[in-house]
Amino acid sequence: MSDRSLSRRQYLTSVGGAAVTLSVAGCMGDGGSGSGDGGGGSGSTGTEQAPSITAGTAPGFPPFEMKEGGELVGFDIDLFEAVVSETEYQFDGWSEFEFDSLIPALTNNNIDAIAAGMTINEKRDETIDFTDPYYSSDQAIVVREDGDFSPGSLSDLADRPIGAQKGTTGEGVVQDELVGDEITQNQYNAYDNYVLAIQDLQNGNVDAVVIDVPVAETFAKNRPVEIAFVYETGEKFGFGVRTDDDELTSALNSGLSAVRESGRYEELTQKWFGE
Structure with missing residues (x-):
C-alpha cells in the first residue's frame, strides 16, 4: 500500500531519475479517441450545480x-467513485x-481525470499532474503454469519472446533492461492490454509477460x-x-x-486483493 503521508512531489523527489529509467508509466502514445463519450470540463456550470467530472480508464x-x-x-473504479463522493464534485461517469491514449485524452479535455493503475x-x-499515491506495486514476470521455463532473473529471459502492455511499467522494464542486451527488439511483443498478452502467453507465442504484481x-x-x-x-x-x-x-x-x-479504503483492498 502507498504511504498515506507521502505526497506526489515527495515521491517524485525520492525516486528521482530511477522512475525515468524505468519509464514506469510512459503512456505518451499518439491517439486519443476512446470508446466512451468523453466530455471534459470540471468547471462549475452554475451556482446551483456542483462541478462535474468524467474519468477515463483502460479495462483489461x-x-x-x-x-x-x-x-x-475493479478497485480503481470503486475507489475513484468513493473518493469523488467525498468531494463537492459530481461524477458524470467513465x-x-x-x-496509451489516456494522457492525450486528458490533455485534450476529453476527460477530467485518469484512474487506471497509472504509475507516477x-x-x-x-x-500531467497526479494526486497523492494510492497504491504501491512491483513488476512480476509471468510464465505458463505447465511450461518448462522457470526464469529467476531478468538475465534468464535472454533470447526469449517477451510480452508487455504498451505504455506501461512492464514495457519500460523490457525496453530498458532487456532489449539490446538480453533480447532483440523483434523478440518484444507489445499489446494493447494485458488480457491479450496473457492469452498470447497461454498460446505459446511469448514465453513470459512482464506485468504489475x-x-x-x-x-x-x-x-x-504463474509468477x-x-x-x-x-x-x-x-x-x-x-x-x-489544482482545485x-x-x-x-x-x-x-x-x-x-x-x-472504506481497507474494505476495497480486502474486496479486490484480499488484503
Whole structure:
C-alpha cells in the first residue's frame, strides 16, 4: 500500500531519475479517441450545480479495471467513485480508452481525470499532474503454469519472446533492461492490454509477460499461468489530472484521505486483493 503521508512531489523527489529509467508509466502514445463519450470540463456550470467530472480508464488490467458481464468494475473504479463522493464534485461517469491514449485524452479535455493503475513518474509529471499515491506495486514476470521455463532473473529471459502492455511499467522494464542486451527488439511483443498478452502467453507465442504484481496474481488465480519472480520497481499509482486543475487535484487528495480515514479504503483492498 502507498504511504498515506507521502505526497506526489515527495515521491517524485525520492525516486528521482530511477522512475525515468524505468519509464514506469510512459503512456505518451499518439491517439486519443476512446470508446466512451468523453466530455471534459470540471468547471462549475452554475451556482446551483456542483462541478462535474468524467474519468477515463483502460479495462483489461484486473483487478484494477476490467469488464464483467459488460460492466466496468475493479478497485480503481470503486475507489475513484468513493473518493469523488467525498468531494463537492459530481461524477458524470467513465470513458474507456487504450492505456496509451489516456494522457492525450486528458490533455485534450476529453476527460477530467485518469484512474487506471497509472504509475507516477517524472516523465508523465511533465505533461500531467497526479494526486497523492494510492497504491504501491512491483513488476512480476509471468510464465505458463505447465511450461518448462522457470526464469529467476531478468538475465534468464535472454533470447526469449517477451510480452508487455504498451505504455506501461512492464514495457519500460523490457525496453530498458532487456532489449539490446538480453533480447532483440523483434523478440518484444507489445499489446494493447494485458488480457491479450496473457492469452498470447497461454498460446505459446511469448514465453513470459512482464506485468504489475497484483494484476499478475489475479491472472494466476484464473488462468494457467504463474509468477516466476518479482522485479522490484517500487512504483506508486496515482490519479491523473490536468496540470492547470489544482482545485480538482486538491479535492481528490482530500477525498482520498477521507476514504482512508473512514475505513472504506481497507474494505476495497480486502474486496479486490484480499488484503
